[in-house]
């Protein structure tokens with residue numbers, strides 16, 4: 001089955017996320033692709049959802065942030081949207097204060113992770129806000145930086161309000177934080193879909209496009225198990241995980257028990273909880289520069305050990 005592309009739109013309040021989404025949806029429509037949108041807003045009513053065309057499946061998550069208070073709701077909405085529609089892509093517009101990795105985490109439920117392909121985290125920057133961070137708290141400054149650090153594509157938006165030297169400064173600043181991401185300067189988030197979807201990579205023609213690299217930064221890997229594994233062997237495997245693996249979660253079966261276990265791992269700490277029902281055995285990995293082949297080979301080895309006994 002073809003996987004559904006997922007794009008996460010991140011960026012501080014007012015940076016231009018809705019402007020970008022409106023632009024993207026128009027281009028997706030011209031390409032006849034089936035798109036759904038999930039919008040998360042902190043308020044009780046959605047203001048931005050008016051920007052979404054009527055026939056586009058839309059889920060709104062209001063009154064909380066998907067990366068913390070209403071993380072579970074994103075899972076439910078994603079699940080419903082996937083079940084009810086045949087889709088090419090889902091765009092998730094996050095609240096301005098969402099942390100991109102937490103949002104990625106919320107998207108990767110082991111229940112349906114194998115049906116999604118996280119394509120990219122796209123962070124928009126309000127240029128003026130970026131240059132004038134002096135009014136922001138330390139926490140908010142840190143958040144703005146994190147949104148840039150973890151992005152695959154950084155759109156430096158509202159450049160109509162910048163001088164040439166300010167443009168150069170901001171690009172240098174962003175490159176220092178994220179040397180792997182693709183950096184693009186925009187006005188009203190005006191960008192070709194191909195630039196976002198990694199189709200045609202633009203050459204550096206002028207100050208308008210500064211292409212650096214086109215590899216996914218934070219990556220996910222989904223592994224399906226066909227049989228149970230040995231718990232000790234699995235724990236040894238976990239010890240080999242580098243610090244750049246932020247999160248592992250899923251459902252597993254171990255040789256010593258008939259139960260399915262919900263497995264959670266963050267910051268090096270594993271947690272196993274017995275599940276009352278049997279689940280599809282699947283593990284989701286989220287980390288920086290994950291090597292799919294290495295993980296796959298190691299996990300396959302764990303399964304083979306079991307089979308050989």
Ligand SMILES: Nc1nc2c(ncn2[C@@H]2O[C@H](COP(=O)(O)OP(=O)(O)OP(=O)(O)O)[C@@H](O)[C@H]2O)c(=O)[nH]1
Nearest residue numbers: 013014015016017018019096157158159187188189
């Ligand atoms: N001058 C200028 N204004 C822009 C640009 N891009 C967006 N805007 C305006 O900035 C305002 C905020 O844009 P939105 O797209 O609503 O931003 P957002 O990130 O969705 O905002 P929140 O939903 O509050 O987080 C709107 O009035 C836009 O028209 C730009 O490149 N230049």
